[in-house]
Structures are given as structure tokens and as C-alpha cells.
Amino acid sequence: MSKLQQQPARGHQGSHRTQAVYLHIPFCTNKCFYCDFNSYVLKDQPVMDYLVALDREMELTVAINPPGQIKSIFVGGGTPTVLKPNEMEYFLKSIRKHFPDWADDIEFSMEANPGTTDLEKLTVMKEGGVNRLSFGVQAFQNDLLSGIGRIHNTDDVYRSLENARKAGFDNMSIDLMFGLPNQTVEMLDESITKALALDLPHYSIYSLKVEENTLFHTMYQKNQLPLPHEDDELQMYLLLMSRMKEAGYEQYEISNFAKPGLHSRHNMTYWLNEDYYGLGAGAHGYVGRQRHMNIKGVNAYVDGVEQGLPRLDVNPISKEEAMEDFLMVGLRVMKGISRTHFEEQFEEQLDEIFAKPLHKMVSAGLLEVTEDGYCLSEQGILFGNDVFGEFIGSITS
Incomplete structure (x- = not known):
């Protein structure tokens, strides 16, 4: 999940009803070395209990704050695509049940990891209304990928995109990262070349931030994290801006590039300081100038929903x-x-x-x-x- 999808934007009060929905699936096949998001390794997790609790949170939420016509839905994680096809189907039906009024041009995005997206699952997603995929690729060098704890390799990227196209997806985005341990400017240049060869509508390209409570933070404190020099990191950012511009992509936000008219509408909700529902373990939401954060742990969240809305924190925003x-x-x-x-x-x-x-x-x-x-x-x-x-x-x- 991108930083901005996690950060609060303190929504505003208004007469219109909320039109954007964020849902959090906190399960992953493994934990990446740089990740400080609310995510848990899938093995032995009560996935179906979680999805039932999420369905209940949706029901409680719309009863208190009825939605308007939904213009964007974003499912982040974790890795939402670790759900099995039957779990995915249940989850997508839940969304449609509680948020039935969709704009004709709704943007329904789901984060996906290469290597967790076979054709069967992608078909279930497409049939359930998902129409935009965001793949966490990060780099096109296998050594760099294993060095940051990713489970996929570059072959998985091509296979996942091919499967997505077979399932009928054409609106796709990939995430890349720069400033990674042992990454050079030349490596980033190669990743951008390979990414652009895919001719996708959208690219998000983030710099690595060493966050507390991650393996990378521990390594950094022990002086064991071979990060690029600041000058090289600046060169990387300048390079990616010029390359994306040359290729006809508009830089519409600090880390995001799109073909004209194909920017992420859901993220614009955050950047325009507009209201959105935040549902699921650890999710943030902003409705009626009130910010909330949900209980983080999977079992704690499931238990919390039995008592009502699973809030860890609620703040009215001045x-x-x-x-x-x-x-x-x-x-x-x-x-x-x-x-x-x-x-x-x-x-x-x-x-x-x-x-x-x-x-x-x-x-x-x-x-x-x-x-x-x-x-x-x-x-x-x-x-x-x-x-x-x-x-x-x-x-x-």
C-alpha cells in the first residue's frame, strides 16, 4: 500500500455524502523487509472470520453514514490477491451489497502482487467489479527483489500482466521503488525502460523510506544497510521524471505518472482533502471532518466488530x-x-x-x-x- 493510502487527510464537512471507499486486507504471503504497514503473514490466519467481520463493519458504517454514489473503491493491504477465489468472491459481493450505487465510470482498484494472481482469481475479481489493478513490482532486477524481501521475480511480473489482460483488465498500474539497498542509477534506468515497454496507463514510483519496526530499520541502525548516496538518489528522481515525461506520461503528483486522463481518481480523493470511508483492520477513514483509525490486529478487529464499530481512535478535526x-x-x-x-x-x-x-x-x-x-x-x-x-x-x- 502506498504511503498516501495510509496517511490521513482529515476530511471536511459538507452536505454531500461520501463517495470513496478504502478497504484493507491485511494478509501477506510474507513480510517485506521495508514494510511497516498493518499486515500479517497469511499462514493460520482466520481469513473468512475477517471477511465476515469486514462485511459487518460495512453494514454498521453505512447505517450511521449512508453513502452517496460511489465513484472510487480501493482495496489495499497487505496483499488482497492472497485471498482464494471463493474468499475473493464473498468479499466483492459484500462490497456490492453495502455500497450498491456505483457511478457508471467507477474506478475500482485492487492492489496485487505478481505471483499471487492466477487467471481464475483475476476472473473472479473482474466479475466482481474490479476494473483497475495496481501491481507491486518495485524493480526489474531479481537480486534487488530478493534483497528487499519480495517473493516474486521478473518472470512473475510478465505472467501476471498477461493473465490480467486475458481476464479483461486494461487499466493497470505498477509500483516501482528507488533508493533501494545496492540499487544504482543504471539499475533504475533499466527498470524504467522495462516498465515503459509494458505501455501501461499509470506508474507510481516511490523512494524507499526506512521505517521503524522493519527489518531494514534494524539493519540501518547496525550500519548494515547499503543505501545509495543522497546524490545518487537525487539523480534517480531526476532521471525518472525526465524519462516519464519523454515517454508521454504526465507527472500529476510527486510520485505518480499517468497517460492523460488516466490518473488514480481514488488517490485524488486524499489529495483534494475529501471524505472517504476506511474499512478493515488498521484502516484510516475521514467522514464529516472526523478522522478514525481501526483496531490493527486481525483477531482483535474481529472481536471489536462484535461490539460495534472497531475503532482504535476517533478524532474530530478542527x-x-x-x-x-x-x-x-x-x-x-x-x-x-x-x-x-x-x-x-x-x-x-x-x-x-x-x-x-x-x-x-x-x-x-x-x-x-x-x-x-x-x-x-x-x-x-x-x-x-x-x-x-x-x-x-x-x-x-
């Missing part, structure tokens, strides 16, 4: 926090933030509320003024975290 988040997440998108959109959400003037940090970032050459707001400059893209950091606490502290 208008000021929501405004800060609007800038923080919105500036990730290349076209930037809109004064009009800000005013619609908050009935306040963007330039008045954030006059000081906006002026500072424009003066530093990291933000540019657009027709209706602000966007990252070319330099700002490289120092995005510094820019976002300027707005955290700028009106709440």
Missing part, C-alpha cells in the same frame, strides 16, 4: 487542522491548490489564512503562483517535504 492539511496534501499534486476549492470547503480566503508561509515559500522559489492558487516549483518538487512542513502547525500551534 477547521484549522483541516485547512493545514488541505495545503499539505494538495501541494503534492502538480497542478497545486486552488483558492476556489479552499473557499468552497472552508468559507475562508486562502491568501489571508496562510499569508506568511505562502509568501515565504514563493520568495524561496519553492512555490509558484498559479491562476487560481499555488503549486510546487521545479525546485519545490525536489524539496516537497520542506514545503509541506511549513504549513504543519502554521495556524494551529
